[in-house]
Amino acid sequence: MPTPDPGPRSLRAVASDATPSPDTLLERVARGDEKAFAALYDELAPAVLGLVRRVLRDPARSEEVAQEVFLQVWQKAQRFDASRGRARTWVLTLAHRRAVDAVRHDQAASDRDRRYDWTGPEHDQVVEEVTTRLEHEQVRRCLGSLTDLQREAVNLAYYRGYTYAEVASLLDANPATVKTRMRDGLIRLRDCLGVPA
Amino acid sequence: MTIDPHLLSGAYALDALDDEERRAFEQHLDECPECAEEVRGFADTAARLGDAASVAVPDHLRAAVLDQVRRTPQERPAVVPMRRRRRLAGSLAAAAVAAAVLGGVTVYAVDQHQQAEQLRVQQSEVSRVLAAPDAELATTAVRGGGTVKVVVSADADRAVMVLADLPELGDDRDYQMWTQVGDEMVSAGVVPRDEQGAVGTHVMEDVADVSAVALTVEPAGGSDGPSSDPIALVETPGA
Numbered sequence: 001m002p003t004p005d006p007g008p009r010s011l012r013a014v015a016s017d018a019t020p021s022p023d024t025l026l027e028r029v030a031r032g033d034e035k036a037f038a039a040l041y042d043e044l045a046p047a048v049l050g051l052v053r054r055v056l057r058d059p060a061r062s063e064e065v066a067q068e069v070f071l072q073v074w075q076k077a078q079r080f081d082a083s084r085g086r087a088r089t090w091v092l093t094l095a096h097r098r099a100v101d102a103v104r105h106d107q108a109a110s111d112r113d114r115r116y117d118w119t120g121p122e123h124d125q126v127v128e129e130v131t132t133r134l135e136h137e138q139v140r141r142c143l144g145s146l147t148d149l150q151r152e153a154v155n156l157a158y159y160r161g162y163t164y165a166e167v168a169s170l171l172d173a174n175p176a177t178v179k180t181r182m183r184d185g186l187i188r189l190r191d192c193l194g195v196p197a
Numbered sequence: 198m199t200i201d202p203h204l205l206s207g208a209y210a211l212d213a214l215d216d217e218e219r220r221a222f223e224q225h226l227d228e229c230p231e232c233a234e235e236v237r238g239f240a241d242t243a244a245r246l247g248d249a250a251s252v253a254v255p256d257h258l259r260a261a262v263l264d265q266v267r268r269t270p271q272e273r274p275a276v277v278p279m280r281r282r283r284r285l286a287g288s289l290a291a292a293a294v295a296a297a298v299l300g301g302v303t304v305y306a307v308d309q310h311q312q313a314e315q316l317r318v319q320q321s322e323v324s325r326v327l328a329a330p331d332a333e334l335a336t337t338a339v340r341g342g343g344t345v346k347v348v349v350s351a352d353a354d355r356a357v358m359v360l361a362d363l364p365e366l367g368d369d370r371d372y373q374m375w376t377q378v379g380d381e382m383v384s385a386g387v388v389p390r391d392e393q394g395a396v397g398t399h400v401m402e403d404v405a406d407v408s409a410v411a412l413t414v415e416p417a418g419g420s421d422g423p424s425s426d427p428i429a430l431v432e433t434p435g436a
Contacts, residue, residue, distance in 0.1 A: 023418075027418065030271075030389070031389050031390065031391055032271060034263075034266065034267065037263075037266055038263055041259060041262060041263070042259075045254045045258070045259065045262075046251035046252055046253065046254055047247050047248045047250065047251045048247075049252055049254050049258070050247070050250035050251040050252035051246075051247040051250045053250075053252060054250045063255070063258050066258065066262075067258065067261055067262050067265065070262045070266070071262070071265055071266065071269060074266045074269060074271060075269065075270075075271050075272050076271075076272055077271060078271065078272060078386075079272075081384075081419070082418040082419070083384075083418060083419050083420060083421050084237070085237055085240065085241070086241065086244075088244055088248075089240050089241050089243075089244040092243070092244040092247040092248070093240050093243070093244070095247065096212055096243065096247065097212055100212040136248075136249045136251075139245055139246060139248070139249035140249070154211065154246075157208070157211035157212070157213035158211045158212075158243060158246050159246070159250070161212070162213065163213050163214065163215055164208045164213040164214070165215070167213065178208075179204055179205060179207065179208045180204055180207075181207075182207035182208045182211055182213060183204055183205075183206055183207030183208070184207070185207065186207045186210060186211070186239045186242055186243070187207075189242050189246075190238050190239065190241070190242040193242060193245050195238055195241045195242045195245065196238065196241070197235075197238050
């Protein structure tokens with residue numbers, strides 16, 4: 001292993017060796033760069049597939065939807081505007097929207113369990129596959145800092161794809177209250193995670 | 198009971214609105230910059246929840262995605278959302294306009310095989326504008342080199358902007374296109390880098406309220422508003 005050099009030269013070397021950020025990669029994808037697309041896929045596929053699987057549950061259907069998401073990323077890359085947000089957020093927002101649309105569409109025809117059986121992220125079967133990263137611990141800790149209603153409202157909407165009206169009925173709460181709790185839950189989560197407001 | 202739409206930002210960011218509410222809130226977002234800013238922070242926050250759900254990905258998915266991408270063309274939009282339409286006074290014959298711009302259009306650089314299809318779609322868009330009876334042309338030289346040609350048709354409610362021979366910029370800067378609506382400059386997108394030193398054609402929609410089209414040099418990736426004086430400014434004909 002090379003000896004770390006504390007000087008600025010070493011810092012520059014580290015920065016230039018790093019994988020390009022998703023923002024840089026997505027801008028290259030927008031210009032038709034297939035290699036950049038493959039690198040972007042490698043960077044984001046674990047989160048995209050994991051998120052879609054959380055919402056949809058069915059592994060085969062989740063892979064189908066994840067594939068659609070990446071195709072959409074390829075086709076619509078020109079619409080990404082780096083001045084309006086991060087590429088990672090752009091892709092995960094697409095993925096979530098697509099997963100939620102799919103679960104609502106499939107709902108009638110599938111055996112999706114509409115009962116409230118959610119027991120928290122740490123007990124979810126999918127979590128066993130989660131790659132252990134410091135960030136996940138931070139997310140878990142920050143979710144833990146929310147009130148019960150805030151946390152359950154955020155979890156049921158984001159990880160299960162329920163509308164706020166469905167969340168309200170599952171939790172036997174007022175829909176207006178649920179909407180407000182989603183917002184103040186996200187504010188608390190945002191501040192806890194150190195996301196710029 | 199009506200609910201303050203501001204309070205829907207959380208539910209919106211979590212995709213917890215139904216389709217109708219989602220559309221209504223998106224309309225509200227256009228008029229509420231603070232809400233848009235809040236939604237942006239919430240989207241970054243939600244993305245962290247997505248990251249936390251990461252799983253190991255099977256190899257066959259990667260192969261399937263990359264294979265499909267290889268066979269699929271990309272979209273190539275340069276769309277500016279704007280407001281009312283207004284007829285442009287005066288007019289040039291479409292044929293004269295076409296003759297003036299078409300060189301640029303046909304030399305349009307095809308740098309990827311999958312862009313052939315987009316090119317076809319775009320050329321039909323371009324032809325539509327050029328063929329409009331009220332199409333008008335304006336041309337200007339770009340400070341620093343190159344030319345900008347703009348064809349506007351109120352009937353087609355579109356403008357075509359042809360950029361030719363713009364000098365190559367360093368990696369830290371990009372050309373960015375703008376439309377002027379009243380006193381406001383609205384971004385019409387960053388010029389793809391592969392168009393530097395070549396010819397690029399951009400179709401803009403909903404141009405009724407646009408009084409000018411401009412080009413600036415911005416930090417790489419573009420800016421929310423022009424950060425320097427335009428290097429080219431074309432007043433759209435009849436404005």
